[in-house]
Amino acid sequence: MSGVSGVPGVDFGIEEVRGSFPEEMEVAPLERPPDATVRLPGSKSITNRALLVAALAGGTSRIENPLLADDPFWLMNALVGLGFGVRVGEEGAVEVAGGGGGIPAPSADVFVGNAGTVARFLPPALALGSGPYRVDGTPRMRERPVAELVEALRALGARVECEEREGHLPLVVRGGARGGGEISVSGERSSQFLSGLLISAPCLPGGLTVRPRGALVSRPYVDITVRVMRSFGASVEEEPSGAAFRVAPGAYRATAYRVEPDASAASYFLAAAALTAGRVVIPGLGRSSLQGDVAFAGILRRMGCRVSLSEDRIELAGPPRLRGVEADMNAISDTMMTLAAIAPFASSPTLIKNVAHTRLQETDRLAAVAAELSRLGVRVHETPDSLRIIPGKVRPAAIRTYGDHRMAMAFSLVGLRVRGVRILDPGCVTKTLPGYFRLLEGLRRGG
Numbered sequence: 514m515s516g517v518s519g520v521p522g523v524d525f526g527i528e529e530v531r532g533s534f535p536e537e538m539e540v541a542p543l544e545r546p547p548d549a550t551v552r553l554p555g556s557k558s559i560t561n562r563a564l565l566v567a568a569l570a571g572g573t574s575r576i577e578n579p580l581l582a583d584d585p586f587w588l589m590n591a592l593v594g595l596g597f598g599v600r601v602g603e604e605g606a607v608e609v610a611g612g613g614g615g616i617p618a619p620s621a622d623v624f625v626g627n628a629g630t631v632a633r634f635l636p637p638a639l640a641l642g643s644g645p646y647r648v649d650g651t652p653r654m655r656e657r658p659v660a661e662l663v664e665a666l667r668a669l670g671a672r673v674e675c676e677e678r679e680g681h682l683p684l685v686v687r688g689g690a691r692g693g694g695e696i697s698v699s700g701e702r703s704s705q706f707l708s709g710l711l712i713s714a715p716c717l718p719g720g721l722t723v724r725p726r727g728a729l730v731s732r733p734y735v736d737i738t739v740r741v742m743r744s745f746g747a748s749v750e751e752e753p754s755g756a757a758f759r760v761a762p763g764a765y766r767a768t769a770y771r772v773e774p775d776a777s778a779a780s781y782f783l784a785a786a787a788l789t790a791g792r793v794v795i796p797g798l799g800r801s802s803l804q805g806d807v808a809f810a811g812i813l814r815r816m817g818c819r820v821s822l823s824e825d826r827i828e829l830a831g832p833p834r835l836r837g838v839e840a841d842m843n844a845i846s847d848t849m850m851t852l853a854a855i856a857p858f859a860s861s862p863t864l865i866k867n868v869a870h871t872r873l874q875e876t877d878r879l880a881a882v883a884a885e886l887s888r889l890g891v892r893v894h895e896t897p898d899s900l901r902i903i904p905g906k907v908r909p910a911a912i913r914t915y916g917d918h919r920m921a922m923a924f925s926l927v928g929l930r931v932r933g934v935r936i937l938d939p940g941c942v943t944k945t946l947p948g949y950f951r952l953l954e955g956l957r958r959g960g
């Protein structure tokens with residue numbers, strides 16, 4: 514896959530954007546505490562839900578403030594290849610001409626990059642079409658689990674073949690999915706299997722009831738799924754405590770949808786102010802947000818920050834020194850690297866718990882964080898599902914990022930306090946935030 518865009522109006526290919534980054538970037542310490550307002554692009558998770566739901570709707574939808582980065586690009590590119598109309602306008606909004614619940618192209622070859630949302634949300638939609646549809650991703654995406662999704666799609670009657678290794682990409686999906694009944698799916702390794710099945714459920718004759726099996730990780734993302742589905746007219750009933758989700762049949766309604774800023778991205782700028790006794794304002798996120806990662810601000814409050822949260826605005830002021838914290842981060846695990854990167858500067862140890870599933874994401878994140886903290890001279894104790902970080906002197910280092918955008922963004926924060934921190938392969942931030950380093954530099958100028 515060349516990465517050259519097949520999406521009208523999207524004038525960059527993935528490699529071109531990533532290629533514009535140097536092999537490494539040094540982050541210089543801030544000369545004074547930041548006092549900045551940081552305006553962030555749209556949420557990756559919400560953008561990819563809105564794009565796919567819009568494609569399944571009848572008529573043309575308009576998505577305002579979408580995230581334009583690798584992960585949404587792979588989905589937009591896939592939708593074009595599947596015969597949907599996708600166009601990015603001058604002002605950055607995306608128009609999607611939906612297929613009314615079907616897949617226009619009888620067959621296609623789809624590349625999902627390392628986008629878990631695309632790899633898990635698209636196959637249930639493909640099972641609505643005829644096929645064959647081949648779904649492949651990067652070597653890392655081929656390692657990430659999809660067995661639970663394959664099992665559920667087969668239970669619905671779809672023909673799904675794992676081309677090389679059972680339970681892994683590349684997949685070949687043929688149609689045949691039947692609705693009207695109930696299926697269960699495990700959410701112990703990812704919540705995305707459940708979200709993927711829910712998103713396509715209204716298009717199944719008879720709808721579908723989906724029952725999560727076992728402990729469901731990253732639970733707030735399922736709430737995002739349900740909220741976006743309802744915004745496009747779907748009827749979703751949730752049994753008490755999420756025991757089951759009952760989705761009625763009925764076409765999605767084309768709509769104009771505005772994506773809120775990315776709360777996971779906000780964690781880096783909130784943490785930057787926390788770490789440097791600075792002040793930051795994040796407009797567009799707050800108590801009314803769909804995203805669970807807004808709760809990261811609460812962890813920073815527990816570390817000694819002054820945090821005010823209005824409906825759609827977060828304001829944070831960092832203390833002279835942070836306190837360590839013990840946090841179960843299962844629900845907001847995308848922000849666990851952010852916490853890990855600032856923990857060495859706290860006055861007491863930090864314990865990050867219940868995040869075993871992050872070993873299956875863009876990289877084995879627990880191992881990666883432990884390795885890079887050690888490289889910085891920080892004492893860290895790793896268990897299968899937790900990290901305990903002991904504060905101490907942090908020495909300069911060249912940080913490996915493992916192709917993981919969140920490793921690059923989180924560990925760049927260390928450079929705000931320690932001279933000589935270099936981030937290797939900084940271009941990996943294009944997965945969800947191509948403008949990250951420009952925004953980080955904005956903290957020096959007051960945002």
Ligand SMILES: O=C(O)C1=C[C@@H](OP(=O)(O)O)[C@@H](O)[C@H](O)C1
Binds near residue numbers: 557630703734
């Ligand atoms: O549904 C989503 O948009 C996401 C769910 C989470 O994945 P897991 O459910 O695999 O933890 C999260 O880590 C990812 O960044 C986005």
Ligand SMILES: C=C(OP(=O)(O)O)C(=O)O
Binds near residue numbers: 875
């Ligand atoms: C885990 C992540 O993404 P995904 O699973 O959607 O690839 C992430 O963005 O941290």
